[in-house]
Amino acid sequence: xxxxxxxxxxxxxxxxxxxxxxxxxxxxxxxxxxxxxxxxxxxxxxxxxxxxxxxxxxxxxxxxxxxxxxxxxxxxxxxxxxxxxxxxxxxxxxxxxxxxxxxxxxxxxxxxxxxxxxxxxxxxxxxxxxxx
Amino acid sequence: xxxxxxxxxxxxxxxxxxxxxxxxxxxxxxxxxxxxxxxxxxxxxxxxxxxxxxxxxxxxxxxxxxxxxxxxxxxxxxxxxxxxxxxxxxxxxxxxxxxxxxxxxxxxxxxxxxxxxxxxxxxxxxxxxxxxxxxxxxxxxxxxxxxxxxxxxxxxxxxxxxxxxxxxxxxxxxxxxxxxxxxxxxxxxxxxxxxxxxxxxxxxxxxxxxxxxxxxxxxxxxxxxxxxxxxxxxxxxxxxxxxxxxxxxxxxxxxxxxxxxxxxxxxxxxxxxxxxxxxxxxxxxxxxxxxxxxxxxxxxxxxxxxxxxxxxxxxxxxxxxxxxxxxxxxxxxxxxxxxxxxxxxxxxxxxxxxxxxxxxxxxxxx
Numbered sequence: 289x290x291x292x293x294x295x296x297x298x299x300x301x302x303x304x305x306x307x308x309x310x311x312x313x314x315x316x317x318x319x320x321x322x323x324x325x326x327x328x329x330x331x332x333x334x335x336x337x338x339x340x341x342x343x344x345x346x347x348x349x350x351x352x353x354x355x356x357x358x359x360x361x362x363x364x365x366x367x368x369x370x371x372x373x374x375x376x377x378x379x380x381x382x383x384x385x386x387x388x389x390x391x392x393x394x395x396x397x398x399x400x401x402x403x404x405x406x407x408x409x410x411x412x413x414x415x416x417x418x419x420x
Numbered sequence: 421x422x423x424x425x426x427x428x429x430x431x432x433x434x435x436x437x438x439x440x441x442x443x444x445x446x447x448x449x450x451x452x453x454x455x456x457x458x459x460x461x462x463x464x465x466x467x468x469x470x471x472x473x474x475x476x477x478x479x480x481x482x483x484x485x486x487x488x489x490x491x492x493x494x495x496x497x498x499x500x501x502x503x504x505x506x507x508x509x510x511x512x513x514x515x516x517x518x519x520x521x522x523x524x525x526x527x528x529x530x531x532x533x534x535x536x537x538x539x540x541x542x543x544x545x546x547x548x549x550x551x552x553x554x555x556x557x558x559x560x561x562x563x564x565x566x567x568x569x570x571x572x573x574x575x576x577x578x579x580x581x582x583x584x585x586x587x588x589x590x591x592x593x594x595x596x597x598x599x600x601x602x603x604x605x606x607x608x609x610x611x612x613x614x615x616x617x618x619x620x621x622x623x624x625x626x627x628x629x630x631x632x633x634x635x636x637x638x639x640x641x642x643x644x645x646x647x648x649x650x651x652x653x654x655x656x657x658x659x660x661x662x663x664x665x666x667x668x669x670x671x672x673x674x675x676x677x678x679x680x681x682x683x684x685x686x687x688x689x690x691x692x693x694x695x696x697x698x699x700x701x702x703x704x705x706x707x708x709x710x711x712x713x714x715x716x717x718x719x720x721x722x723x724x725x726x727x728x729x730x731x732x733x734x735x736x737x738x739x740x741x742x743x744x745x746x747x748x749x750x751x752x753x754x755x756x757x758x759x760x761x762x763x764x765x766x767x768x769x770x771x772x773x774x775x776x777x778x779x780x781x782x783x784x785x786x
Contacts, residue, residue, distance in 0.1 A: 326452040329740035330718050330747075332769070348769065350718055352453040352740050353651045374716070 290414070291319040294385055298361075298401060299410035302343075305385060306361045308401060315361050316389040317349065317380065320414045325351045328377040333369040333390065340364050340393055342400050347390050349380065358390060362400050368392040425470035426568060426629035434647055441650055442535035444471040449649040456652035457742040460615055463644025464574030466636055467653055469621070470629060473537025474567045475530040475544060479558035481551075486528050489547045490520060491675060491692070493685035497522050502595045502610050505683045506675050507543060508692030512699055513671035516540050517663060517680065519612065521597060529563075529608075531621075533665045537564055547691055568629040572636060572645075573619030573656075580640040581620055585609065589620075603628075603635055614653065616660035616783055655739050658748065661710055661780030667721060667736045668708055668750055677704040677752075679780070706733060706752040710780035711764070713747035717773040719766045720749075726765040726772060727757055735766065741782060748782050749775075 297305045303321035306313040322328070332348040340346055340360035347358040369391045373379055380388035395401070405413060422445040431438060436447035447468065449456060459465055477486060487494050492505035503520045516536040521529040532540045544560050572581055578589050587600035587609065597610030605628045613619035624632060637645060654664070661679070663669045669678050676684065676699055684696060713719060719738035724731055738749030757764065760779055765772040 326449070327454050329454075330716070332717075350740070352457075352655060352742065353448065355718075355720060 290323050291385070293318065293320075293407040293411050295407045297385065298404035298406060299413075300343075300359065300361050300404055301413065302359045304359060304361045306401075306404065311395050311398070312367070312392055313362055313364075313395060314389050314392050315346075316384055317358055318410075319384040322381050322384045322388070325349060325354060325356060326381075327351055328380050331373040331377045331380065331390070333371070333373065334366045336366055336369060338366040340366060342403070349377070360393070361404065362393055362395050362397075364393040364396045366391050367394055423471070425468055426626050427468045427470060427633055430630055430633055431468065431647070436647070436649060439650075441471070444534060446471060447647070447649040449651045450647050453649070453651035453655060454742045456646060456648045457655050459644060459646045460574045460617060460648055460652060460656055461743060462575065463646070464572065464576040464580055464640055465615070465646055465648035465652070466633070466640070467571040467573065467648050468633070469569040469571050470567075470626060471534040472569055473530075473532035473534060473540065473562070473564040474569075474623070475532065475537070475541055476561045476563045477528045477530065477544065477558060478526055478561075479556070480526055481553050481557040482526050482528055485544070485548055485551065485553060485558050485560075486520060486530075487688065488551060488690055489544060490518075491684040491690050491696075492520075493688045494520065494522070495688070499524060500596055500598065502597055502612055504595070506669070506680050507540065508675065508690070508696065509543075509671055510692055510695060511671075512674050512692040512695035514669045514673055514675055514678065514680070515543050515671060516665060517669060521608070521610070523599075523608075531569075536665055537562070543691075566626055568624055568626040568632070570622045570629075570633060570636065571613050571615075571619060572622060572640075573613045573615040573617045573648075574645075575618055576640070576643040576645065577617070577619045580636065580643050580645055581609070581622075583639040584635055602632060605632065614660075614662060615656040616662075616781070616785055617656075618785070654737075655742060658737050658739055658750065659741055659743055659781065659783035661750065661782060663708075663750075664737060674699050674704060676700060677706060678708045703755070705755060707755045707758040708736070708750060708752055709758050710778045710782065711735070711738075711749045711751050711766075711775045712778045712782075713766075714763065714774040714776050717766070717768045717771070718747040719751070719768065719773075719775060724767045725751055725753055725775075726767065727754075727762075732757055732764070743783055748778075750780070753777070
């Protein structure tokens, strides 16, 4: 069972989470997503300084059998990446909402945050996906 | 509508993630590919392989037909032996890789890949017709649907099988089989498999599939037996450098370039021989090799390979190896670059990532 989606985060339909702190967001993939992907064996991080565009590819996560894009939850610029994932991608499986964060981005348009879901809507969204 | 094996509901009950595999609804994984892979290497794994094809060939001319069909020389093959071989089209391209079971003096069973079974069957009939063999001389029957196939693989497989099979498994040699009974059900048990471990391939009436599957899982439980999906089956075979149809082999490739030269016997007649004799003299452009990533990244099927800025090949299979904890794969490269240790670049998304050619297999049971 996936962990409860924290109330203080916002979520995308592609299963990324964001934590907003002023102009900076920290982002990663949700626990629901890591559970679907199973054990990650490789994470391709974006370069610091990369310009991001909401819904465009930001990073790549790979399990033994799958290669999945991780999308930028907001437009802006990458200011920090979680380099510990390079050697230990399994941190995402262990702590998707915490130590398994992927990147920090300076937001260029804070209105984009309105397009994201809160924890309750995201939980419902996952339940719906599960039925398919 | 996807085809289902008799075990489809059993897999769902076990919580398997089911996928479309060549038109079949199959379990890709029950828990997670890495765990399933390692359980098979360390304890034992049970695989539903009912989707694969079985073709029965009987009659006084059955040996002549099989000899003409397959590339390997079956003269002198004993009853109870299993041979790995390929069958080729007239151009020498691989129609399939398969195993041949000599069941009796005038009876053979061919075990084919699932997706190729129908074209294999057509090829058998084509060769039969070319040879002018009558139905009374040789009979060809597709018995795939009546036949269940379970693979029991791993160091504990023999101990587990002994619990429900009284046959003398200790003296059963690699690539040999016995006709025996499991739970009072007639079965063919061969010591073979697709994982590189001690293991068995078990054939019996598909009506009994659920019964045998459940019984094996329950008697094997305290020896660490787990059901294993196709995900781990793929990583297990790749560590052993074994080919998978549609990846390393297809009608586009000759057995000589795909490390199947050893199953081609030029000392007898067979379909595709003339073409392969020419290829043997002329040589071939691309050679199948093993690769290992030097830089970070995982090579995957169809990724392109470069040397000095030129495209020189592509990856046929690539994964993260659970045993070695590194990225490995197989690839076709220009023959002039097929030497061990040759450094190559693999295009992974937008980056050229360094890899090198290594010896196959990656894994060999100690």
